[in-house]
Amino acid sequence: MLRFLQPVRGVLASPIARSLIKLRFSSDKMVDAAVLEKLEAAFKKLQGTESKSLLKKYLSQEVFDKLKTKKTGFNSSLLDVIQSGVENPDSGVGIYAPDAESYSTFSDLFDPIIEDYHGGFKKDAKHPNKDWGDVDTLPNVDPTGEYVISTRVRCGRSMEGYPFNPCLTEAQYKEMEEKLKATLDGFQGDLKGSYYPLAGMTKEVQQKLIDDHFLFKEGDRFLQAANACRFWPTGRGIFHNDAKTFLIWCNEEDHLRLISMQPGGDLGQVYRRLVTAVNDIEKRVPFSHHDRLGFLTFCPTNLGTTVRASVHIKVPKLAANKAKLEEVASKFNLQVRGTRGEHTEAEGGVYDISNKRRMGLTEYEAVKEMSDGILEIIKIEKELP
Numbered sequence: 001m002l003r004f005l006q007p008v009r010g011v012l013a014s015p016i017a018r019s020l021i022k023l024r025f026s027s028d029k030m031v032d033a034a035v036l037e038k039l040e041a042a043f044k045k046l047q048g049t050e051s052k053s054l055l056k057k058y059l060s061q062e063v064f065d066k067l068k069t070k071k072t073g074f075n076s077s078l079l080d081v082i083q084s085g086v087e088n089p090d091s092g093v094g095i096y097a098p099d100a101e102s103y104s105t106f107s108d109l110f111d112p113i114i115e116d117y118h119g120g121f122k123k124d125a126k127h128p129n130k131d132w133g134d135v136d137t138l139p140n141v142d143p144t145g146e147y148v149i150s151t152r153v154r155c156g157r158s159m160e161g162y163p164f165n166p167c168l169t170e171a172q173y174k175e176m177e178e179k180l181k182a183t184l185d186g187f188q189g190d191l192k193g194s195y196y197p198l199a200g201m202t203k204e205v206q207q208k209l210i211d212d213h214f215l216f217k218e219g220d221r222f223l224q225a226a227n228a229c230r231f232w233p234t235g236r237g238i239f240h241n242d243a244k245t246f247l248i249w250c251n252e253e254d255h256l257r258l259i260s261m262q263p264g265g266d267l268g269q270v271y272r273r274l275v276t277a278v279n280d281i282e283k284r285v286p287f288s289h290h291d292r293l294g295f296l297t298f299c300p301t302n303l304g305t306t307v308r309a310s311v312h313i314k315v316p317k318l319a320a321n322k323a324k325l326e327e328v329a330s331k332f333n334l335q336v337r338g339t340r341g342e343h344t345e346a347e348g349g350v351y352d353i354s355n356k357r358r359m360g361l362t363e364y365e366a367v368k369e370m371s372d373g374i375l376e377i378i379k380i381e382k383e384l385p
């Protein structure tokens with residue numbers, strides 16, 4: 001520590017040096033001068049943008065000063081948390097947790113963002129226990145098949161004992177992929193399938209899987225700026241059953257994404273399949289869970305249930321008035337995305353509409369929120385002249 005502080009003694013007048021000296025006796029966990037300098041530059045850059053991100057909204061000078069010298073046991077600093085939002089001022093949120101400890105070390109920034117995003121999950125709130133509810137009670141949201149093109153429910157899981165993307169080593173990526181592969185034989189019946197590593201997959205096959213909405217896209221600038229794409233494509237891949245109705249993404253944004261999807265609006269069937277698969281894999285792989293925050297994920301928007309239930313839906317009358325569509329969606333706590341997912345545009349009038357909140361409610365309630373909202377959206381669409 002002392003050896004490290006000596007070079008800055010000559011510049012005691014600078015705010016960076018003062019912060020370091022102040023913390024010298026209070027904590028072993030403090031960032032080095034180079035990181036602090038980058039952080040100061042990043043904060044200045046963010047202040048100079050018109051960004052509408054939650055990062056910009058909640059990273060006040062006071063919060064910044066309180067957090068800028070801290071780091072976690074994995075050496076993650078505030079820079080690791082905010083760099084994606086700084087690089088991408090068009091981010092909706094703009095922060096990621098490089099490791100689980102970040103949620104507490106940088107709680108002065110995470111907590112208000114979590115509360116804002118998840119509709120009032122306060123810093124003293126506790127996420128409810130996992131509860132998939134009565135899996136036989138969710139409806140087909142569009143029995144006539146006029147509006148809903150496909151339905152998908154996904155959840156994220158982190159393997160216990162591993163940090164998130166920015167802190168993973170190449171060896172850990174490989175190890176995690178092997179661990180997943182070793183469990184996949186356990187799937188029975190229509191969940192049975194094969195694992196396809198990204199390394200070695202032809203570009204044509206990869207692009208077809210992306211175009212068909214089965215596989216994550218490559219080169220996501222938000223994840224790249226968050227330092228989440230190191231050693232790509234090592235340790236990344238996709239498992240799917242023959243019918244491509246049940247899929248697992250390995251080491252994209254989260255360690256695992258478990259996905260159930262199919263054409264049409266039969267949410268009940270999609271949900272039952274996901275619940276069966278998650279219950280099955282949870283018996284074989286231990287997942288990171290936090291007492292207060294629920295299941296842990298890389299992005300704070302996914303904490304808690306981690307569930308995003310979505311439909312691809314065509315509502316031409318509502319789409320002709322995007323403001324109205326957004327108004328209805330927000331009334332039902334829904335999020336509207338483009339056809340290829342977050343940060344994309346609607347193609348041919350097809351929107352991806354999903355539950356926005358994932359914390360402070362159960363898995364069942366999160367999916368029900370989407371279901372109720374979509375039923376209402378279809379009703380409004382039918383009533384419009």
Ligand SMILES: Nc1ncnc2c1ncn2[C@@H]1O[C@H](COP(=O)(O)OP(=O)(O)OP(=O)(O)O)[C@@H](O)[C@H]1O
Pocket residue numbers: 150151152154210212213214215216253261308310311312337339340341342352
């Ligand atoms: N209901 C749906 N039917 C078909 N494809 C869907 C549906 N919902 C999402 N997708 C597809 O899933 C892929 C991934 O989308 P996207 O990355 O937005 O969401 P995600 O996997 O839930 O993760 P995240 O919220 O972290 O971005 C995209 O190709 C998207 O079009």
